[in-house]
Amino acid sequence: MARFIFITGGVVSSLGKGLMAASLGALLQARGYKVRIRKFDPYLNVDPGTMSPYQHGEVYVTDDGAETDLDLGHYERFTGVSARQSDNITSGRVYQDIIAKERRGDYLGATVQVIPHVTDAIKDFALADQSGEDGDLDFILCEIGGTVGDIESLPFMEAIRQLRNELEPMQTLSVHVTLVPYIAAAGELKTKPTQHSVRELASLGIKPDILLCRAEHELPEGERRKIAQFCNVRPEAVIQALDAPSIYSVPLQYHREGLDSEVLRGFGITDAPDPDLSAWEDVTDRYFHPEGEVTIGVVGKYVGLQDAYKSLNEALIHGGMANRTKVHIKWIDAEIFEGEESELAAALEPLHGILVPGGFGERGSEGKIASVRFARERKVPFFGICLGMQMACVESARSSGHGSASSTEFGETEEPVVGIITEWMSEEGLETREEGGDLGGTMRLGAYDAALSGNSLVSTIYGGETTISERHRHRYEVNAAYIPAMEKDGLVFSGMSPDGLLPEIVERPDHPWFVGVQFHPELKSRPFDPHPLFAGFIHAALEQSRLV
Template sequence: MARFIFVTGGVVSSLGKGLAGAALASLLQARGYKVRMRKLDPYINVDPGTMNPFEHGECYVTDDGAETDLDLGHYERFTGVPSKQSDNVTTGRIYQTVIRKERRGDYLGATVQVIPHITNAIKEFATADLEDEDFVLVEIGGTVGDIESLPFLEAIRQLGNELGKDAIFMHLTLVPYIAAAGELKTKPTQHSVKELQSIGIQPDILLCRSEHPIPAGQRAKIGQFCNVPEKAVIQALDVRTIYEVPLSYHDEGLDEAVLSAFGIEDAPKPDLSRWLDIRDRVINPEGEVNIAVVGKYIALQDAYKSLTESIVHGGIANRVKVNINWIESEEFEKDDSKLNELLGSAHAILVPGGFGERGAEGKIKAARYARENRIPYFGICYGMQMAVIEGCRHVAGIEGAGTSEFGSSDPNVVGLMTEWTRGNETETRSEDGDLGGTMRLGAYPCHLLEGTKVREVYGEELIQERHRHRYEVNVEYRAPLEEVGYKFSGMSPDGELPEIVEIPDHPWFIGVQFHPELKSKPFDPHPLFSSFVKAAMEQSRLV
């Protein structure tokens, strides 16, 4: 039976519970254990699929088409274990499930209440769809004391009792440094643990975030006041790169403390060689390149979390430091001179995914600048569509080319497909359907044409990549674009959906309909990002 580690947070939000859990999971993996990670989110949205990126950050998509919290991206990047629909649930989905059961009469007329019906649904989710995992780490979103997280905390309290010695609680807190007093303060941690204890949960491990080392005396004080063994009070200091976190936590004894809390005395020694190699590559690069990312959610870079990390992975693969210059695409719509000013020093240009008309013309101008100035260009999803529109307008001579996403263009070279096939089923979507049900989501196959750049990059003919979009490039415009030098180098198996467009007579110009950033890992960088950064390195020698 799997052992459960429940991860909670206190004092303030954004302490990094997801990162801490992912780092711990990677340490357990390094000892030979099989792990799985899950996230319980207290918000009422059914999933993050319809949430504004400025509000919530990135929406992470799994192979099976689930739109999930961005922390699942951390889980995959640190462990390499593919996340599933069953690894993320929200208050909205829990209540939706329970209310549907009540409407069907499943509760036989009983009064449906938070306890036991909601908490039972949460417990069922947390323990369902497991295989032969040794450890399951379950992160509870939000901060202890938030009213919306109470049902989740009650559920894991009950699970702690039911699982007995097969469950522990790890609490992440903040030990702030008060500059005026010149002291670290333990009181916020004490109050946070007291709040947790009032719910009936006694933490077994305290992971204390701090900007300064926590003296042994203060760790002993925290342990004494919080009823936690001193060796289980672990300091979590800031590090140079997030990929140093597993090594830092191991040095502080986190994995030892967790195994001790479970009573495991004979655990294998960890093999941390890959994390040592990654840290060395990040901290000791052999050069650097500048990559401009032209987006529309630049104000909140969490909206591009997986993208940022994938670019870093490309740097790891090539042992270079990547300087990312974030550029708001609307800048180019206001003033064309900004193109040379902001993109002139870039060794490569990347246009990421997005939705809606705002900033689209700026992205089109960025694609044109990269094409005309022979700067490596990487268009992802929306970035591919804008590159296709740009090519139609300025190379193929199709004036007015646009997308039906912005209303009626003449012609629409990008449009809403009414149906597509997945497995043995045909799925249908319409303009007036629920937003959450109108997208092509999850992993789909793509055939790569022989003799193309992407075939060379991937080194194989059939790939599987994750999608998240409503609109497709219209295959009818393949011929006019290929006549002027473009190549539709990746297609869906039926040949109807363009997946990849490239310009062979260009140093590196590739647009993809999918999101390769969702599958990149520091120890297994995505081949497109590795190749893109390598192209930027070549460009840096030309500039």
């Protein structure tokens, strides 16, 4: 059976529990262990799929179609282990399942209560699915969202307490992430918030084994011993976590501070091999020692909160690492391009590449289409993702004479170049798919295959592959009836669904680099394995930078 590491946070939110979990998982992997990381979210939404990006950040989608917390993106990027449906649960999901059972009579008339029914469901989630991609897991890391003391997180804390009693003594470990603030007026680090946070956790019956102390300044030995004494842990178990220049520095930094060694000691493991951190050393070397630089404009809808495009941001950085290039990202609100043409040129001319990302709704759509037109006419490397590809198709259709081309997502249109598949499939005499497929107003979620055309740019980018698998999150599709018109305009459909009905990839051969994809390649990019589309896009942008 796997060993469990429970990760909690105190004092304030946004301390980086997710990044800490991802880094610890990477360090244990570097020692040869098999790991999986899970996220417990206390909010009452069933999943984040319907939550505003401004509230929650991006929705991270797994291969098996789960809409999950963005922390799972950190987990995947740092460990390379693909997340599953079983790796993220919310209070809403727990209560939904329990109420469904109660309505079916599964509890045989018993009174349904937080203890034991809710806590048992949480424990079942934690203990389930202990197999990895290559065998049984050695460690399962469980991150509890929110902070200690939150009302909504109490059932999760109680479940942890019970598990620590029910499992073997050396089978669980508690890591508490806390804050040691620096008071500038006094010129001192203050340990009292950490003491209170640990006391709050202890009042719930959970004694932390390791404290990870976030701080802006070095934690002196005296302060470390003070924390250890008042919080009832060994001084070596008080790990300082200083602000890092890059998130990709964090695994190496935590290793230097002894986090992984202290975790293994907590489990009584004394014969662990030394970690092989060469991959992380290469990643940080590429990040901190670039040989070129480019500026990429991301023309989107949610640019006011960068967490809304977290995976996209990281994938662009990975593309830069692949080319030893520093990537400067300029976030541009698409709505500003719905006015004067001069504003469009002033904002986009200095860029070496233009990326239009995914999103939902009409707001900013005309600005995105204008950005596509600018990239096409000015021969600037262009990358369209999900809605970005759809806007590239609408722009192409308009360019070929279909002046009212649009998407039915934005309202009624005479020329639905983009629509829900049932809106155009029957009209064109195309065969509908089997019941239970991708039809109707449901989201197309998770990994789907695409067939690539030979002698195309994307085929070369993917190393000559004829079939690829990428993750999707969308409801609308490009209308296949308009393909001839767009091909006449010079747009090539170089990737289609295996049945040939749904466009997956478009490109322009008469352009330095113009690619649109219906899927989200950013979700599968890793710092030590950059996605080839992002590597190719940044390479094209680097070539563009040498022309200006």
